[in-house]
Amino acid sequence: MLSKPKIVLLWLVFLLSFISLFLSSWIILPAPNMFLLTLAVGAPEVSPWLFLLNSLSLLLSFFYIRRRKIRRLSFIFNLIGLLLCAWVLVNIPLTEIQMDKDMKQGLGAxxxxxxxxxxxxxxxxxxxxxxxxxxxxxxxxxxxxxxxxxxxxxxxxxxxxxxxxxxxxxxxxxxxxxxxxxxxxxxxxxxxxxxxxxxxxxxxxxxxxxxxxxxxxxxxxxxxxxxxxxxxxxxxxxxxxxxxxxxxxxxxxxxxxxxxxxxxxxxxxxxxxxxxxxxxxxxxxxxxxxxxxxxxxxxxxxxxxxxxxxxxxxxxxxxxxxxxxxxxxxxxxxxxxxxxxxxxxxxxxxxxxxxxxxxxxxxxxxxxxxxxxxxxxxxxxxxxxxxxxxxxxxxxxxxx
Structure with a gap:
């Protein structure tokens, strides 16, 4: 049976996994109101930080969450968050190429x-x-x-x-x-x-x-x-x-x-x-x-x-x-x-x-x-x- 400090740590790590996914989800979710628009604007712009946050949370889940079901859920949260961030990061070089092409098309090669x-x-x-x-x-x-x-x-x-x-x-x-x-x-x-x-x-x-x-x-x-x-x-x-x-x-x-x-x-x-x-x-x-x-x-x-x-x-x-x-x-x-x-x-x-x-x-x-x-x-x-x-x-x- 886990001690009280370990239970607290377990839930803190799980909470971090949830928060990481919640913040990362606004990379693709459209904001229904002005309050949430701030998250939708900011999430893709800080995606490298969110990638690191999801990675850290994934590591912490591996080392500190011993309950199998909670660990599995935490892993799922972090993997989804990592994929969302990776979508932005992978698209950066492709977007650079397209923008360069568009500039040359409009202004001359x-x-x-x-x-x-x-x-x-x-x-x-x-x-x-x-x-x-x-x-x-x-x-x-x-x-x-x-x-x-x-x-x-x-x-x-x-x-x-x-x-x-x-x-x-x-x-x-x-x-x-x-x-x-x-x-x-x-x-x-x-x-x-x-x-x-x-x-x-x-x-x-x-x-x-x-x-x-x-x-x-x-x-x-x-x-x-x-x-x-x-x-x-x-x-x-x-x-x-x-x-x-x-x-x-x-x-x-x-x-x-x-x-x-x-x-x-x-x-x-x-x-x-x-x-x-x-x-x-x-x-x-x-x-x-x-x-x-x-x-x-x-x-x-x-x-x-x-x-x-x-x-x-x-x-x-x-x-x-x-x-x-x-x-x-x-x-x-x-x-x-x-x-x-x-x-x-x-x-x-x-x-x-x-x-x-x-x-x-x-x-x-x-x-x-x-x-x-x-x-x-x-x-x-x-x-x-x-x-x-x-x-x-x-x-x-x-x-x-």
Whole structure:
């Protein structure tokens, strides 16, 4: 008969096996609500850690669980967890190959040769690096300014943050627009990304905009356009080149970035980067994802001020996919196959429309990734996205 301490240890080890499987299961399970969405976003991004956790739990079960039925169940839990993690890890090199192929297809087989050697030397050397995963992607020193007010529409102060390379100079401008269902967020979001990109040789402007439901479309687009005008007017003060500008957005921010860049009267924009952004609002309203943790229709109603049935024309005007009547800046679209907020099929639809209309576009899809996959900066998906994003930026802004 087992002593009380051994029984406690047995159940602790078994609990670890269960927890390991529970966390790993969100690599494939779709989240039914916003609370569980955090797990669905994070699990694949930390899959190497989860692989180690399942391995440790398996070893502990072998050594410390003596009851056969409990040990067998614990083994099953850990083996399933290991298989789920292995699915991501095995797919990393295959995804690297596919993404490289897609970049060359969109930009040309020799697109990297058009980037100056000194720029290429600063970039990540591998699409995925285990050292960076466990130790973090190195962030070098940059200059940083915050709380820069660029406008006050309706009495709402709109601020921006500016990240600059450590040396004084004149750099291409990268304008970053945060996501948050058009309802929340601030310019400090994704600050690690902004710092990293600034050190690569860009002046990064992280801008703000008014939020729904109090302020509805087109207020957000107006604010982005106001920010672009402010940046162009004051470019010299921030060591930015207004003729070499790229817009980068995430989710709702990607939607605004595309809309701003695609306007017929938009200022000169060299390129747009869209991380999992809505492109077809009527399509998203008619066929929301399942499960639908964010309640897509409610979000769109809050943003637009009504339903698709009530405002069909406004939904059309607010959809980047309807702006393909004139030449557009090159566009990089990055989506996760498991995205249950903005499904990857819309990103592919946008890519196909851009490509068929003669515009330069690249569509990258990450098989295991959910919405907001880059919330884990050194995670699996963000490393792949960052690797190709910095090459796309350099191609658009430095190509010879």
């Amino acid at each position: 020799n697109y990297l040769e058009k980037i100056p050697v000194q720029i290429r030397a600063k970039m990540q050397t591998h699409p995925f690096n285990l050292v960076n995963f466990f130790g973090g992607i190195p962030l070098e020193k940059t200059r940083y300014q915050k709380d820069i007010i660029f406008a006050s529409p309706a009495g709402v102060p709109l601020k921006m943050e500016v990240y600059q390379p450590p040396e004084v100079g004149k750099y291409p401008a990268v304008v970053v627009i945060y996501g948050g269902a058009w309802q929340y967020g601030n310019p400090h979001a994704n600050s690690e990304f902004n710092q990293y990109i600034a050190h690569q040789g860009y002046t990064v402007f992280a801008i703000d905009y008014r939020h729904a439901p109090k302020y509805q479309f087109p207020a957000q687009l107006d604010d982005v356009r106001t920010a672009l005008n402010f940046i162009r007017k004051n470019a010299a003060a921030y060591e930015a080149d207004p003729e070499r500008m790229v817009l980068i957005g995430r989710s709702a921010g990607a939607h605004l970035a595309m809309l701003a860049a695609y306007q017929p009267d938009a200022p000169p924009i060299r390129a747009v980067v869209n991380y999992y952004g809505p492109v077809n609002l009527p399509g998203g309203y008619k066929t929301p994802p399942f499960p639908d943790p964010i309640n897509t229709r409610a979000v769109l109603k809050a943003f637009m001020g009504g339903s698709l049935e009530e405002l069909p024309n406004q939904y059309k005007i607010a959809s980047p996919i309807n702006y393909l009547t004139h030449p557009l800046p090159p566009t990089l679209l990055i989506y996760g196959s498991r995205d249950h907020l903005v499904e990857a099929r819309f990103g592919r639809q946008m890519y196909e429309r851009l490509d068929n209309s003669g515009n330069t576009a690249v569509f990258l899809q990450i098989p295991w990734a959910e919405h907001a996959f880059d919330a884990v900066f050194n995670g699996v998906s963000n490393q792949l996205a960052l690797y190709h994003t910095e090459r796309f930026l350099a191609w658009a802004l430095f190509k010879q």
